[in-house]
Amino acid sequence: MIDGVSEPDGVVAALPAGVAAGLTAVPRCASLLAEPNSSLDYHAGLATTKHVQGPVTRNAREKHMSVTIQLKVNGRPVTAEVRTDTLLSAFLREQLRLTGTHVGCDTASCGACTVHLDGRAVKSCNVLAAQAQGREVTTIEGITPADGSLHPMQAAFKACHGLQCGFCTAGMVMSAIDVVTHQPHATDEQIRSGLEGNLCRCTGYHNIVRAVAQAAKAMGR
Numbered sequence: 298m299i300d301g302v303s304e305p306d307g308v309v310a311a312l313p314a315g316v317a318a319g320l321t322a323v324p325r326c327a328s329l330l331a332e333p334n335s336s337l338d339y340h341a342g343l344a345t346t347k348h349v350q351g352p353v354t355r356n357a358r359e360k361h362m363s364v365t366i367q368l369k370v371n372g373r374p375v376t377a378e379v380r381t382d383t384l385l386s387a388f389l390r391e392q393l394r395l396t397g398t399h400v401g402c403d404t405a406s407c408g409a410c411t412v413h414l415d416g417r418a419v420k421s422c423n424v425l426a427a428q429a430q431g432r433e434v435t436t437i438e439g440i441t442p443a444d445g446s447l448h449p450m451q452a453a454f455k456a457c458h459g460l461q462c463g464f465c466t467a468g469m470v471m472s473a474i475d476v477v478t479h480q481p482h483a484t485d486e487q488i489r490s491g492l493e494g495n496l497c498r499c500t501g502y503h504n505i506v507r508a509v510a511q512a513a514k515a516m517g518r
C-alpha cells in the first residue's frame with residue numbers, strides 16, 4: 298500500500314519483487330495551463346493503446362511483465378497494456394499523449410507531474426500505471442470545460458500572473474484545485490502549505506498564492 302494509493306487487485310501481485318519493494322510513500326501534493334486539448338489522442342473515445350517503447354531485451358521482457366489495465370482518464374474509459382514498471386506519468390504522456398502533465402525531476406520532488414487520482418492530487422512519477430487499475434485519473438487536459446474556456450483556477454493564474462515559463466503550472470494548478478476543494482477557506486499560509494510539494498523556479502510564489510485565493514472565491518460561488 299502506498300500512502301493514499303491502494304494497489305489494484307491482482308496487479309501488484311504481478312509486480313516484480315524489486316518493483317513492489319521499491320515503492321515509497323507518495324508525498325502529498327497534488328499540481329497550470331495545459332497544452333491544447335488537441336494533444337489528446339484517444340481513439341474513438343475508447344483509448345486502447347499498445348505498449349510503445351524502444352527495443353526491449355529478452356531479459357528485460359522477462360523481468361518486467363506487461364499487464365492490461367482499465368481505468369478512466371479525464372472521464373473516458375481507457376484499456377491499455379502497460380509494463381509493470383511503467384510510471385503513471387510516462388503512461389499518460391507516452392501512451393495516451395496527454396503531454397500537459399510535465400516531468401521535471403522524475404523523483405517525486407518538483408510536483409510538475411501532479412494529476413488527480415480518484416480526486417486527490419498525486420505525483421504521477423511516483424505512481425505505477427498499474428496502480429491506476431480501476432481508478433479515475435484527471436490530468437490538466439481534463440479540467441477545462443467543454444466549451445474550451447479556462448477552469449477558474451487556470452483563469453486566476455492567468456489573471457494574477459501566477460506563471461512565467463509555465464513548466465510548473467499544470468502541476469501547480471492540479472495541486473491548487475486539490476487544496477481549494479478540500480480547504481475552501483484556506484488561508485494564505487494553508488495555501489502555501491498545500492503547495493509545498495510543487496516547486497516553481499520563476500514566480501517567487503506570491504502571485505501563485507494570490508491566484509489560488511482568488512480561485513477559491515470563484516469556485517466557492
Ligand code: FES
Nearest residue numbers: 401402403408422
Ligand atoms: S516529475 Fe514528478 S515530482 Fe517532479
Ligand code: FES
Nearest residue numbers: 461462497498499
Ligand atoms: S512558472 Fe516557470 S517554473 Fe513555475
